[in-house]
Amino acid sequence: MNAIADLNWTPVCNVDDLLPNLGVCAKVADKQVAIFKIMENGSANLFAIDNHDPFSEANVLSRGIVGDLKGHTVVASPIYKHHFDLVTGQCLEDDVRIPVYPVRVQNGRVEVMVA
Amino acid sequence: MSKQKLVVIGNGMVGQKFLAQFAEQEQSIAFDITTFCEEPRPAYDRVYLSAYFSGKTAEDLSLVPAGFFETHNINLRLNDKAVSIDRANKLVETANGEKVPYDKLVLATGSYPFVPPIPGKDRPECLVYRTIEDLEAIKATAAKSRVGVVVGGGLLGLEAAKALKDLGLETHVVEFAPRLMAVQVDEGGGKLLRSMIESMGVKVHTGKNTQRIEDGSSSKLKMCFADGSELETDLILFSAGIRPRDELAKQSGLTMGERGGITVNNFCQTSDPDIFAIGECALWNGRIFGLVAPGYQMAQVAVDTITGKLASEFKGADMSTKLKLMGVDVASIGDAHGTTLGAQSYSFVDEINKVYKKIVVSSDNKYLLGAVLVGEAENYGTLLQMMLNNIELPEFPDMLILPQRDGAAAPAMGVDKLPDAAQICSCNNVSKGQICCAVQDGITELSALKAATKAGTSCGGCTALVGQVMNAELAKLGIEVKKDVCEHFPYSRQEIYHLVRVNNIRSFDELIAKFGKGKGCDICKPMTASILASCWNDFILKTEHAGLQDTNDYFMANMQKDGTYSVVPRVPGGEITPDGLIAIGAVAKKFNLYTKITGGQRIDLFGAQVHELPLIWKELIDAGFESGHAYGKSLRTVKSCVGSTWCRYGMLDSVGMAIRLENRYKGLRAPHKIKFAVSGCTRECAEAQGKDVGVIATEKGWNLYVCGNGGMKPRHADLIASDLDDATLIQYIDRFLMFYIKTADRLQRTSVWLDNLEGGLKYLADVIINDSLGIGSELEQQMEHVVNTYQDEWRTTVESPDKLKRFRHFVNSDAKDSNVVFVEERGQIRPATQEEKRIQLVAV
Numbered sequence: 001m002n003a004i005a006d007l008n009w010t011p012v013c014n015v016d017d018l019l020p021n022l023g024v025c026a027k028v029a030d031k032q033v034a035i036f037k038i039m040e041n042g043s044a045n046l047f048a049i050d051n052h053d054p055f056s057e058a059n060v061l062s063r064g065i066v067g068d069l070k071g072h073t074v075v076a077s078p079i080y081k082h083h084f085d086l087v088t089g090q091c092l093e094d095d096v097r098i099p100v101y102p103v104r105v106q107n108g109r110v111e112v113m114v115a
Numbered sequence: 116m117s118k119q120k121l122v123v124i125g126n127g128m129v130g131q132k133f134l135a136q137f138a139e140q141e142q143s144i145a146f147d148i149t150t151f152c153e154e155p156r157p158a159y160d161r162v163y164l165s166a167y168f169s170g171k172t173a174e175d176l177s178l179v180p181a182g183f184f185e186t187h188n189i190n191l192r193l194n195d196k197a198v199s200i201d202r203a204n205k206l207v208e209t210a211n212g213e214k215v216p217y218d219k220l221v222l223a224t225g226s227y228p229f230v231p232p233i234p235g236k237d238r239p240e241c242l243v244y245r246t247i248e249d250l251e252a253i254k255a256t257a258a259k260s261r262v263g264v265v266v267g268g269g270l271l272g273l274e275a276a277k278a279l280k281d282l283g284l285e286t287h288v289v290e291f292a293p294r295l296m297a298v299q300v301d302e303g304g305g306k307l308l309r310s311m312i313e314s315m316g317v318k319v320h321t322g323k324n325t326q327r328i329e330d331g332s333s334s335k336l337k338m339c340f341a342d343g344s345e346l347e348t349d350l351i352l353f354s355a356g357i358r359p360r361d362e363l364a365k366q367s368g369l370t371m372g373e374r375g376g377i378t379v380n381n382f383c384q385t386s387d388p389d390i391f392a393i394g395e396c397a398l399w400n401g402r403i404f405g406l407v408a409p410g411y412q413m414a415q416v417a418v419d420t421i422t423g424k425l426a427s428e429f430k431g432a433d434m435s436t437k438l439k440l441m442g443v444d445v446a447s448i449g450d451a452h453g454t455t456l457g458a459q460s461y462s463f464v465d466e467i468n469k470v471y472k473k474i475v476v477s478s479d480n481k482y483l484l485g486a487v488l489v490g491e492a493e494n495y496g497t498l499l500q501m502m503l504n505n506i507e508l509p510e511f512p513d514m515l516i517l518p519q520r521d522g523a524a525a526p527a528m529g530v531d532k533l534p535d536a537a538q539i540c541s542c543n544n545v546s547k548g549q550i551c552c553a554v555q556d557g558i559t560e561l562s563a564l565k566a567a568t569k570a571g572t573s574c575g576g577c578t579a580l581v582g583q584v585m586n587a588e589l590a591k592l593g594i595e596v597k598k599d600v601c602e603h604f605p606y607s608r609q610e611i612y613h614l615v616r617v618n619n620i621r622s623f624d625e626l627i628a629k630f631g632k633g634k635g636c637d638i639c640k641p642m643t644a645s646i647l648a649s650c651w652n653d654f655i656l657k658t659e660h661a662g663l664q665d666t667n668d669y670f671m672a673n674m675q676k677d678g679t680y681s682v683v684p685r686v687p688g689g690e691i692t693p694d695g696l697i698a699i700g701a702v703a704k705k706f707n708l709y710t711k712i713t714g715g716q717r718i719d720l721f722g723a724q725v726h727e728l729p730l731i732w733k734e735l736i737d738a739g740f741e742s743g744h745a746y747g748k749s750l751r752t753v754k755s756c757v758g759s760t761w762c763r764y765g766m767l768d769s770v771g772m773a774i775r776l777e778n779r780y781k782g783l784r785a786p787h788k789i790k791f792a793v794s795g796c797t798r799e800c801a802e803a804q805g806k807d808v809g810v811i812a813t814e815k816g817w818n819l820y821v822c823g824n825g826g827m828k829p830r831h832a833d834l835i836a837s838d839l840d841d842a843t844l845i846q847y848i849d850r851f852l853m854f855y856i857k858t859a860d861r862l863q864r865t866s867v868w869l870d871n872l873e874g875g876l877k878y879l880a881d882v883i884i885n886d887s888l889g890i891g892s893e894l895e896q897q898m899e900h901v902v903n904t905y906q907d908e909w910r911t912t913v914e915s916p917d918k919l920k921r922f923r924h925f926v927n928s929d930a931k932d933s934n935v936v937f938v939e940e941r942g943q944i945r946p947a948t949q950e951e952k953r954i955q956l957v958a959v
Binding site for chain 2 (some may be wrong): 020048
């Protein structure tokens with residue numbers, strides 16, 4: 001069971017490659033995944049969403065500024081500044097939802113699961 | 116139904132005001148309108164006429180919006196003079212014999228300068244000061260003169276003296292009365308005014324009665340006075356009062372005043388009810404009103420009467436005035452001379468700081484009757500309102516004129532005491548009630564209020580009062596004007612700037628822990644990054660600052676719509692060597708970048724992908740370039756014309772100054788981007804008056820303009836200082852920029868910042884030039900710190916291997932973003948459209 005599940009996790013980089021409150025973009029199969037390390041009270045949480053901004057149709061979300069808005073942890077697209085909830089992928093300004101992906105750290109490696 | 120015919124004779128300030136207000140009425144479509152203007156150009160601002168000598172053009176002074184006459188279908192007859200009125204047949208006859216019919220006729224013929232009947236007054240060097248043509252004649256004569264005399268020490272005379280001084284002449288003022296501005300100012304004020312004007316190098320001669328003008332010996336002319344004294348001069352400017360231009364009315368048999376002026380009733384009708392007279396040609400209740408505000412009121416009354424709003428009447432006007440004469444504030448309110456029965460006065464004289472203030476109060480010490488202010492006239496607005504609205508004086512009225520010490524606030528009048536009908540802006544006749552209505556309709560900002568009501572948009576003297584009325588009304592409505600930058604900080608940008616400075620805060624984490632809540636967002640993070648950079652000037656990619664930066668600042672390039680970046684190397688002043696051009700060209704060719712010349716005189720290279728940026732910078736740095744900060748809220752460019760080095764008209768080396776300024780302020784972080792320009796002469800080829808900081812060379816040094824803007828909301832820059840040497844120019848710009856950085860809101864350009872600044876340009880000039888807040892040297896030191904800690908961010912990044920790791924699209928692959936696709940157009944790349952991308956994908 002565990003072995004099957006592990007097959008779906010793809011290691012993408014070392015946890016040290018992530019800087020606090022910044023994103024990176026990983027290539028997983030033909031998908032682009034934006035991974036963020038968000039600091040809260042001294043501990044780090046990882047989030048992974050699709051890197052594609054549906055409003056500008058450019059692959060740029062990993063380069064957005066992260067933060068929180070009305071209780072949601074969000075990234076702001078660097079092009080037209082739409083905010084996307086990092087947990088659900090929901091856009092805060094429009095009825096659009098982008099894919100989110102599971103992400104974890106195993107032995108110092110960041111892994112994401114892209115179905 | 117055939118249209119009624121309306122003819123307006125005279126297109127001066129009041130004639131134009133009439134037309135503008137008439138055109139706004141619904142009924143105006145029922146009229147065919149013709150206006151005569153004997154001058155070669157339509158109405159312009161005579162109040163600011165002297166600005167013509169400090170660089171304003173006739174177009175700058177124009178009061179007519181572009182397309183005004185065409186839009187409103189008004190037949191403008193320039194250079195055409197009405198010579199007679201045939202009242203029986205209702206016809207106006209022109210100089211060439213044409214007859215123009217009218218149903219309603221408005222005389223707005225204004226006044227002419229009075230020249231006393233002195234033998235010799237018609238010599239070619241004897242001039243007057245009224246029209247732009249007069250100014251041109253003065254300029255031409257002054258060019259051949261060394262000495263100039265103004266006859267008349269009144270308001271206009273002192274304006275004219277400033278003009279002669281600006282033209283470089285040894286300037287004298289000759290006045291018949293025993294003091295200057297005898298009508299508005301009392302003896303004490305006149306004495307101080309004289310000493311201030313003399314300290315500026317103008318010689319004042321009072322109590323002089325000119326008897327004749329003869330040939331001079333050392334100069335062209337000699338003036339001989341009744342007391343036997345003489346004065347030699349090359350030019351004489353008569354400014355001894357005005358006389359109404361009433362000859363048309365007189366020969367058509369309208370009722371006239373004994374000493375001239377066309378008699379009008381409360382509706383501005385002459386003795387012929389179809390003929391109106393407004394402005395300085397009209398005589399109401401035996402009085403001529405020689406100021407523009409009463410003229411504007413008459414224009415409104417005439418409009419209302421012609422369109423059938425009979426309730427509107429002219430009932431006289433207050434003649435209080437406030438103006439700046441040769442840099443000296445002078446104000447006169449109401450009964451300045453204390454001629455009312457039983458009037459008493461308080462006065463304050465400070466010969467050290469050159470201030471004279473007097474208030475005239477009623478016999479019971481309860482009401483203000485008048486005031487004279489010389490040297491400092493800040494509370495003019497308050498005093499005027501107290502007098503006009505009969506507001507009871509405070510317990511100790513002397514507090515109104517004594518200086519405030521120990522930080523105590525000046526006694527406020529309390530704007531709620533003003534009735535709704537109180538006129539707050541006399542230039543544009545805006546009442547307190549109108550301002551309150553605008554606030555009730557949702558306006559919360561001074562700039563929006565000015566745009567909506569026009570209050571404070573002419574002379575600006577009432578701006579502070581307008582702000583007080585707005586704030587009081589907002590408070591009354593229970594509207595809290597929130598200036599919080601976002602949900603994470605309950606502070607304005609200015610407050611956060613102070614918190615950072617005062618508490619020596621060095622990172623965003625520290626700031627939000629102490630003064631905010633939550634994680635921050637894309638509003639407060641870049642703003643804090645900018646404030647930290649303005650204060651401490653750390654490298655922007657330092658680990659603790661990196662996550663705060665907008666992608667443009669983070670990647671030190673400008674993100675375009677497809678996620679690629681454009682790169683702009685700095686080209687100071689727009690000066691570039693052939694080798695520099697070739698180097699940029701070679702880089703563009705090597706990395707296949709689209710190139711375009713920008714409006715800021717440099718070259719933008721488009722289509723760079725993240726991984727290419729450090730490689731491109733490396734090559735540009737090796738060729739001697741550095742970052743142009745096109746991505747930052749910071750100094751962009753200092754545009755320049757070629758200047759005195761090559762141009763036959765150039766006064767000073769504009770390119771050299773532009774390079775110096777650009778190198779001084781490059782990298783400076785600010786609330787928004789900042790643009791400069793330097794022009795080598797008043798032809799202004801660098802368009803400096805449309806920039807945040809504009810510098811224009813004159814024969815006597817640099818003129819400094821501030822707070823201009825192009826783009827979405829163009830704003831003409833304001834002249835803040837003239838004839839500066841290099842060091843003073845830079846000192847003022849240092850202070851200006853740091854003061855802006857300290858006090859502006861997030862993403863507020865200098866133009867909007869100034870429009871919202873209480874006290875406006877005058878206050879700004881006081882802070883920058885007179886150092887009224889005592890922060891001048893602090894601002895200079897802070898700027899010096901930023902200048903001394905400048906680093907080329909591109910170079911720092913290229914030289915830091917750990918920073919370079921971030922410059923790739925994928926953290927786990929060297930592949931490029933397959934979504935970035937270019938096609939060719941006009942010999943260069945451009946981003947493919949979504950449609951083109953789909954076709955290409957299918958083809959592959």
